[in-house]
Amino acid sequence: MSDIILKVENISKQYRLGLVGTGTLSHDLKRWFYKVRGKEDPYLKIGDTNDRSKAAESDYVWAIKDINFEVKRGEVLGIIGKNGAGKSTLLKILSRVTSPTTGEIKTKGRIASLLEVGTGFHPELTGKENIYLNGAILGMTKAEIKAKEQEIIEFSGCQRYIDTPVKRYSSGMRVRLAFAVAAFLEPDILVVDEVLAVGDAEFQKKAIGKMQDISKGDGRTVLFVSHNMAAVQDLCSRVIVLEFGKTVFNGETQGGIDYYLNNNQVSKGFFEFNKKLNVFKANFNRFEILDTSGDISSRFNSGEGMIFRSIIEVNQELRNPIFSLRISDVNNISVTVWRSNDYINQPIIKNLNDNFIIEIETQNLFLLDSTYKISMSLLDGKELLDYADKFISFEVLPGKPNDSFKSITKKTGYNGLIFSEGKWNVITQNL
Template identity: 75%
Template sequence: MSIILKAENISKQYRLGTVGTGTLRDDLKRNWARLLGKEDPFLKVGAVNDRSQQSTEDYVWALRDINFEVKQGEVLGIIGKNGAGKSTLLKILSRVTAPSTGVIKSRGRIASLLEVGTGFHHELTGRENIYLNGAILGMQKAEITRKLDEIIAFSGCERYIDTPTKRYSSGMTVRLAFAVAAHLEPEILVVDEVLAVGDAEFQKKAIGKMQDISQGEGRTVLFVSHNMNSIAQLTNRLLIIRNGRITYSGDPLVGISNYLNEEKLSNTIQYDESSGKPYIKSVRVNTILDHNIHLFGKKLSFEFLLICPNDMEDLAMSFQIINEQQIPVTHNWIFDADKNRFRKSGKYHLICSMPNPKLYMGNYSLKIFLSNSKTKEKYQETESVGDFKVEMLSTTRTDYNWQKGACVYLEDANWQINDYD
C-alpha cells in the first residue's frame, strides 16, 4: 500500500497566557517567515507539555518532533492522556492550525470531525449545513445532492433536517457531522473523541461505517479515543502520545496493554486521614500463584483495610473488577446494615471471597467505592489498584471461545469481616 499521509518533524509551540509575540512588528516578521516557509524567528526553547506540573516558562511545546507515516486504507488509532497533544496533532493534520516546525504531506481530501459543531453554521438548517460542509471539503453541488438522502438517513435526523442546527442537541449535531464527513468520500477521515457524545447505537453505527470506509473502500481513518475497546476493535496500528511526543507505534493490543499498565496507580491508596471520614487504606489480592497471577476458575479473594475515624452508620463499600479495555466485568458490595458491623470507630479487615470466578485470561485491576448508602455522599473512589493477571494452564479446558470484554460467570461472593488487630 502507498503512503497517503506523512508527518515530518512536526512540532507546535504555544505561548501561555498571551496571543502573538507582543508587538505588531514581530507578528509581521513571524507571518512573513511562515509565508517564505522558514522557521518561526521567535520560537523559544519552551517547557515540556506536562499539564500536571506548574510551568515556569512562558512557552510550551504541545508537540515535539512528531514523525510517522500512514498507508492508504490504514486505520490509525491515537491515544494518550488529556493534554498529551492528540487534538493538536489532528488540528495540524486537518490544516486547522499550522505547525511551528515541520511539514505535513498528504494526498487527497481530508475530512475532519474534531469538535461538536465544527464546520457548521448554526443559523443554517441541517440540510444547508450538509451543502456547506461538502463545499468546504471541495465537493461539487451535484456530488453532494447525489449523496444527500444517504447522509440524512444515516444521521437519523430526517425529522429535523430543515430545522436550524442551533436547535439540535450535541448528539444530533455529531450524528449529522459524522454522516457528512463519512459519506462525502474523503481520502482521509480524521475523527476525534466527539463520537463519545453520541448514544451507544450511533457509536456502534459509526464504528461500523469507519470499518466499511477503510476495508471496503480503501480509505484512511485517523481515530482518537479514550475508549480502549473501540480502539482495539477498529484500528490496525496505534500511536501513543505522551507529553507531546510519540512514545509507541505498533500493534494496538500491545500498545493498549502497555499504556494502561503505565497509567495504573500503585496499590498504595491515596486518602485524606485528616478529613474525619472513613477510607480504605490498603488492598490485597490473594491469587493462586505468586506475582499476582491467578488461574482460571480457581478461588480468588480480596482483602481491604477499612479505617473508620468516627462512629458512622449507613456505610457502603463496593468494588469493580476492571478488564484491560477499562470495562467493569463484575461489581461486588457490602453494607453495614447487612452485617451490622463497622458502625463504631476503628479498623476493620474486609475479605471478599469468590469460590469459582471464571474471568477471561488477561490483566485486571480494581475500582473501589466508599460512600453513605443513605445520603449518597461519596467518601472515596479509587481506580487502578489491586492489579492481577488471570492465566489458564494447558491442562485445563481450552475449548472456551470467549471474546475480550465479555461478561463473566461468578458464583456467589462471600464476605467476612474481622476486627483488625
C-alpha cells in the same frame, strides 16, 4: 511507498502561554528580523514540555514536538493519550485548521475532519443546507453531494429536522449529521476526534461500523482519537500513543493500549491507612488487591478472579466481627457488595483478640470496562468500628464475555450486569 497516503515529518507546534500569537510587538519584530536574515526563529530554542500539571517556567510551550509517522491507504490509525497530550493539536494540523511551527505533512487525496461538535456548520442554515455547505468545503460538486444526500439524511436519523436550522439541534443531532456528511462524501482520509462520545450508544455502534466499512470496504484511511479503549481495540489496526506532546509508542493496537494503560494506573493496588492510635476496638491497617497468582495489581480483565485483602489491627477483643466490601462505578452507583455473614447468616469469625487478615476471593468478576472504587466497613455486632469510603480504585480492561461467563449464565440462568462467586478466607496466624 505508493501505499503511503499520509506522511508526517518532524511536526511540532509551539504556543505562547496566556496570550494570542507571540503576545508582544518586540517578539514579532525579532522573529521577522531573524527570518529576513535567513536565521532560525529564536523562540524555537525555548519552550516547556507540554505537562499541564506543572507550573510553567517559560512563556512558550510545545503542544507537540517532533512527531513522525506514516499511514497507509485503508489503515485505521488510533491516536491515544491523556488529556492535554497533544492529540487534538495534531489532528488540527493534519486537517489544516492550524499550521505547524516546524515540520512537513505530505498527503494524497482529500481530508475530511470531525474535530468538534458541529464542526463547519452554520447555525442559521438548515441541516440540508449545511450538507451542501460542508460538501463544498470538502471540494465536492453539487451533483456529487446530491447523489449522497438521501444516504446522509437516513444515516444521521435527523429526517424530521433536516429542514430546520441547525441552531435548534441538540449536540447529539449535530454530531450525527456532521459524521454522516464526513463519512458519506468519500474523503480519502477521515479524521475523527473524540466527538462520538456525545452520541448515544446506538449511533456510536453505527459510526464505528461505518468507519470499518470505509477502511475495509472502500480502502480509505481513518485517523481515530478516543479514550474508549474498547472502540480503539475493535476499530484500529495500529496505535500511536502521545505523552506530553511526544510520540512514546507506535505499533500494534493491543501493545499500544497496554502501554497507555500501564502508564496511567489509577492506583498501585494497595493502600496504607493512617494509624488511629488505638482509639477504636479495631481498625483497618492495610488493603491489597491481588490477582489469582497472588500479585498486587490494579488492572484486570473482565471475568478474571480477584482477591480483596484487608489487614485488621485489633486493640480490644471482638466478639462478633462482620466485614463488608462494596464496589462502586464512576457514577458512585453500587454494583456489587459482599458481607462476611451473607451466606450462612452467621459471622465467619468470633472472639478475636489479635490482628488478622480477612479476604474475599472472587472466582469470576464480570464487570464492564471502566474504573471502579472500593468501600469497606468493619463492625462488631451492630457497632461500627471502622469505615473507608471509595478509598482505592482499580481498572477493568475492555473485553468480551468469555466461555466461563457463558457457562455460568447457562447453568444459573443469571442475566444481570454483575455475577461473582465469592469465597471468604480469614488468616489469624503469624501476623
